[in-house]
Amino acid sequence: MSLQQSIQQAAQKEYSPTAPAIAPKNVQMYKYDQFDDEFITQRIDQLRSQINRRLAGELSEDEFKPLRLQNGVYLQLHAYMLRLAIPYGQLNSTQMRALAYIARKYDKGFGHFTTRQNIQYNWPALSDIPEILEDLQKVEMHAIQTSGNCIRNTTSDPFAGAAADELTDPRPWCEIIRQWSTLHPEFAFLPRKFKIAVNAAEQDRAAILYHDVALQIIENDQGEMGFKVYVGGGQGRTPVIAKLVREFLEPQYLLSYLDAILRTYNMLGRRDNLYKARIKITVNETGVEEFSRLVELEWNRIKDTGFNLPEEQKQTIFKHFELPEFELHQYDAEKFESKKLKNNGFDYFVKNNTFAHKQDGYTIVSISLKPHGGIPGDISADQMDLVAQLADDYSLSEIRATHRQNLVLPHVKLDDLFILWQKLTKAKLAAGNIGLLTDIIACPGLDYCALANARSIPIAQMIAEHFDDMKKLNDLGDITLNISGCINACAHHHVANIGILGVDKKGEESYQVTLGGSSRSDADIGKIVGPGFSGDEIVGAIETITNVYLAGRTNNDETFLAYYRRAGQTPFKEALYNVA
Amino acid sequence: MLLNKHGETAENENIIIKDVDGLTLHDDQILPYAYWLTQKAEIKQKLNRVSIWLDSHDDIEALSDDLSSIDLIALNFPKFGDGRAFTMAHLLQDKFGFKGEIRAIGHPIADQAQFLFRCGVDSIDIPAAQDPAIWVKEATRMSRFYQRSAENITANSKY
Amino acid sequence: MAPAKQIKPLKNPVSVTANLLLKGSTVYLKADGTWSDDIANSAIAHDREQETALLALANITEKTQYVVGAYSFDVKIIDGKATPLGMREIIRAKGIPTITPDGLTSKPEWQNQFTKSNASSHKI
Numbered sequence: 001m002s003l004q005q006s007i008q009q010a011a012q013k014e015y016s017p018t019a020p021a022i023a024p025k026n027v028q029m030y031k032y033d034q035f036d037d038e039f040i041t042q043r044i045d046q047l048r049s050q051i052n053r054r055l056a057g058e059l060s061e062d063e064f065k066p067l068r069l070q071n072g073v074y075l076q077l078h079a080y081m082l083r084l085a086i087p088y089g090q091l092n093s094t095q096m097r098a099l100a101y102i103a104r105k106y107d108k109g110f111g112h113f114t115t116r117q118n119i120q121y122n123w124p125a126l127s128d129i130p131e132i133l134e135d136l137q138k139v140e141m142h143a144i145q146t147s148g149n150c151i152r153n154t155t156s157d158p159f160a161g162a163a164a165d166e167l168t169d170p171r172p173w174c175e176i177i178r179q180w181s182t183l184h185p186e187f188a189f190l191p192r193k194f195k196i197a198v199n200a201a202e203q204d205r206a207a208i209l210y211h212d213v214a215l216q217i218i219e220n221d222q223g224e225m226g227f228k229v230y231v232g233g234g235q236g237r238t239p240v241i242a243k244l245v246r247e248f249l250e251p252q253y254l255l256s257y258l259d260a261i262l263r264t265y266n267m268l269g270r271r272d273n274l275y276k277a278r279i280k281i282t283v284n285e286t287g288v289e290e291f292s293r294l295v296e297l298e299w300n301r302i303k304d305t306g307f308n309l310p311e312e313q314k315q316t317i318f319k320h321f322e323l324p325e326f327e328l329h330q331y332d333a334e335k336f337e338s339k340k341l342k343n344n345g346f347d348y349f350v351k352n353n354t355f356a357h358k359q360d361g362y363t364i365v366s367i368s369l370k371p372h373g374g375i376p377g378d379i380s381a382d383q384m385d386l387v388a389q390l391a392d393d394y395s396l397s398e399i400r401a402t403h404r405q406n407l408v409l410p411h412v413k414l415d416d417l418f419i420l421w422q423k424l425t426k427a428k429l430a431a432g433n434i435g436l437l438t439d440i441i442a443c444p445g446l447d448y449c450a451l452a453n454a455r456s457i458p459i460a461q462m463i464a465e466h467f468d469d470m471k472k473l474n475d476l477g478d479i480t481l482n483i484s485g486c487i488n489a490c491a492h493h494h495v496a497n498i499g500i501l502g503v504d505k506k507g508e509e510s511y512q513v514t515l516g517g518s519s520r521s522d523a524d525i526g527k528i529v530g531p532g533f534s535g536d537e538i539v540g541a542i543e544t545i546t547n548v549y550l551a552g553r554t555n556n557d558e559t560f561l562a563y564y565r566r567a568g569q570t571p572f573k574e575a576l577y578n579v580a
Numbered sequence: 581m582l583l584n585k586h587g588e589t590a591e592n593e594n595i596i597i598k599d600v601d602g603l604t605l606h607d608d609q610i611l612p613y614a615y616w617l618t619q620k621a622e623i624k625q626k627l628n629r630v631s632i633w634l635d636s637h638d639d640i641e642a643l644s645d646d647l648s649s650i651d652l653i654a655l656n657f658p659k660f661g662d663g664r665a666f667t668m669a670h671l672l673q674d675k676f677g678f679k680g681e682i683r684a685i686g687h688p689i690a691d692q693a694q695f696l697f698r699c700g701v702d703s704i705d706i707p708a709a710q711d712p713a714i715w716v717k718e719a720t721r722m723s724r725f726y727q728r729s730a731e732n733i734t735a736n737s738k739y
Numbered sequence: 740m741a742p743a744k745q746i747k748p749l750k751n752p753v754s755v756t757a758n759l760l761l762k763g764s765t766v767y768l769k770a771d772g773t774w775s776d777d778i779a780n781s782a783i784a785h786d787r788e789q790e791t792a793l794l795a796l797a798n799i800t801e802k803t804q805y806v807v808g809a810y811s812f813d814v815k816i817i818d819g820k821a822t823p824l825g826m827r828e829i830i831r832a833k834g835i836p837t838i839t840p841d842g843l844t845s846k847p848e849w850q851n852q853f854t855k856s857n858a859s860s861h862k863i
């Protein structure tokens with residue numbers, strides 16, 4: 001069957017999650033047992049009864065709102081929005097097909113991948129949501145704690161379990177955290193939302209230092225594995241880099257240590273001011289030494305009597321993530337190189353969209369959801385079906401979502417890469433721009449979001465359309481550009497090399513530019529370069545900024561961020577505002 | 581109306597005292613924390629059964645020495661979104677070994693009932709004008725838990 | 740005691756909008772207290788008193804769990820009908836975003852979204 005036919009068939013097929021079109025192979029991910037399934041059933045029943053109580057007037061909107069939020073239900077400008085959890089960003093092909101099915105049946109045929117490795121639907125009716133959740137349950141997914149003042153979906157490295165540069169696979173730990181945090185009775189009404197991220201790789205691909213708790217898996221001098229624990233990172237109106245509170249936490253104490261952090265925060269966190277309620281403010285106001293002293297005090301009380309996952313049950317969870325059987329195969333390097341020479345597009349794709357796999361002969365492939373002029377993070381139901389098919393054919397049925405709003409096929413044989421690229425090209429999913437200027441993170445902004453000051457998506461599209469020369473983009477190299485529609489910073493504009501923030505200037509949409517942020521291990525917060533720009537001026541401003549860099553860099557190896565750190569804001573200010 | 585963790589209701593015989601002006605002490609009163617702090621000796625002497633209530637910002641650590649002379653501690657929800665009572669209940673029970681009754685008062689919502697019980701709360705004072713039937717239902721809503729409940733009870737919990 | 744807050748007169752006429760509780764879609768309050776999905780049908784208040792009356796009217800249906808989050812917003816009157824002021828309400832009134840992802844019908848009126856005429860309609 002040709003690719004075209006298979007897309008058409010997937011699109012026409014009345015796909016139902018009860019009868020998966022193609023059952024996924026034995027994907028290495030956490031699989032629900034009966035307990036998990038019954039838990040979800042009860043939780044959906046609860047939400048259904050909460051919706052009924054709201055409709056009967058037994059719950060006020062004030063009371064209902066936090067309850068619906070804890071099930072991922074927001075109210076936006078045009079409709080409700082439902083955010084589904086993709087635990088630590090991992091999906092199998094059946095789940096992806098179910099997402100496509102939901103997009104068609106309850107939405108307008110598309111979904112939006114977020115910076116927290118989740119997916120959002122923009123058009124469901126409140127009355128449909130229990131049914132959507134029941135469909136999801138069939139493929140072992142849920143929307144629990146994807147919003148609200150509780151512990152949110154744990155995020156991690158999208159390349160986890162595949163990356164050559166990882167110390168160990170962080171996913172089992174994420175799963176342990178997911179279960180511990182799910183309806184944790186003590187921490188469902190925290191002062192504010194609480195996000196945990198885990199990384200085990202050299203590179204930080206999950207922006208962990210901007211989370212309330214960041215866990216970096218390390219090895220100590222004795223070769224034992226443990227966690228380096230940071231607390232109090234976050235974005236929003238006050239971006240803060242998380243601070244180190246513990247150099248080395250023995251893994252068996254992970255849950256009691258988290259309990260101690262959360263308990264301390266639940267008591268100390270401010271409840272008088274929503275904007276000062278995150279743990280980043282608690283840590284700043286209490287002082288990191290005092291805060292960690294209190295955590296250690298509580299932890300020492302509970303570390304042996306409180307709950308830590310028993311070793312045997314830990315092993316059970318780890319078993320779900322045992323690495324797949326990779327095929328040992330002869331990959332034809334010569335043929336591969338000649339394909340790159342003949343195809344510019346393939347060459348860029350290989351250069352930007354692939355990453356070293358731990359298994360020889362395999363690679364990790366990023367699928368950019370930032371096609372030319374597209375909407376960052378948006379994907380149509382047909383494209384979802386196609387990605388599911390490609391995952392079945394070329395990536396052991398596995399898919400990941402990234403915090404930069406892209407998708408990943410984590411286990412692709414190098415020999416399959418060219419044909420995969422060809423198939424992606426036909427579906428307009430082969431943009432080779434991962435890590436380049438047009439790999440933009442954009443929040444929904446004023447097009448959807450009730451809190452927005454300005455639109456984000458059209459700005460992203462205009463920038464992507466302006467910078468459409470792959471050669472120039474590659475010349476500009478490694479640059480991050482993020483656009484948020486208001487100070488809540490959903491798109492992480494503070495930590496982009498070039499950040500754009502939508503503000504309201506006397507009723508007009510206006511865009512403020514920050515420079516020099518970074519969300520990697522060299523984390524930094526961008527600084528405002530000067531007065532904002534109108535929607536008509538912003539593309540020109542970005543062009544000016546990139547030209548300053550191109551003209552000023554010492555050589556091609558000096559990245560935008562490195563240049564900025566050397567040269568400072570002055571050359572950019574001079575060029576943008578014509579100041580001498 | 582009071583609700584317990586088995587979803588049973590009972591009449592509430594207690595009166596929550598907010599204003600202590602001209603107060604004559606009585607066993608069924610739940611006294612303000614500040615009043616207790618200043619009048620401990622008198623209260624202990626006069627009452628057979630001592631009940632006090634704490635607001636969410638009150639310091640439970642300061643109470644730890646007195647716990648053996650207190651029979652009931654009520655934790656106030658000034659608004660339902662203020663979740664400190666969950667941790668306060670846990671600390672009372674787990675850290676300070678409080679053996680008396682822990683009660684939630686003020687403005688919790690039915691959807692919090694089971695969480696409260698799992699943190700060590702023994703009874704909830706159902707806010708007036710609310711349908712107790714909803715509270716009864718929510719008290720036992722879930723029977724699958726990923727955490728152990730107060731006192732490390734593993735019934736129905738995964739681990 | 741703080742001085743009583745001066746109630747400022749309305750700068751622009753206002754209408755009242757909300758979202759349907761069940762569906763979530765945008766609706767506008769009509770003079771008879773019912774709701775329409777077309778802003779052109781909305782009742783218009785010209786002073787604070789009328790605005791308060793409209794919000795009170797909206798509150799009645801909000802209490803019946805039909806709509807949620809009613810509030811007033813600035814409008815401009817064209818041919819006797821309310822039209823939205825400001826990008827937020829312009830986008831809400833259209834009922835779709837200004838960008839058109841796959842799966843949404845493309846609306847030509849959103850072309851040239853950043854030309855001055857459209858973006859500055861806030862100023863009268």
Ligand code: HEM
Nearest residue numbers: 074114115116210234235236442443444449451488489490
């Ligand atoms: C459209 C509906 C949305 C609403 C109403 C919303 C609301 C918010 C709010 C209020 C905050 C600030 C919270 C704080 O005080 O720190 C926030 C932060 C954030 N949101 Fe959203 N958001 C929405 C969509 C999204 C989307 C689409 C993404 C991903 C692209 C996202 C990811 C984030 C992230 C990563 C943060 C920063 C978290 C941090 O401070 O650590 N949100 N959001």
Ligand code: SF4
Nearest residue numbers: 443449452485486490
């Ligand atoms: S940054 Fe602001 S505008 Fe963008 S999604 Fe978040 S809350 Fe909405």
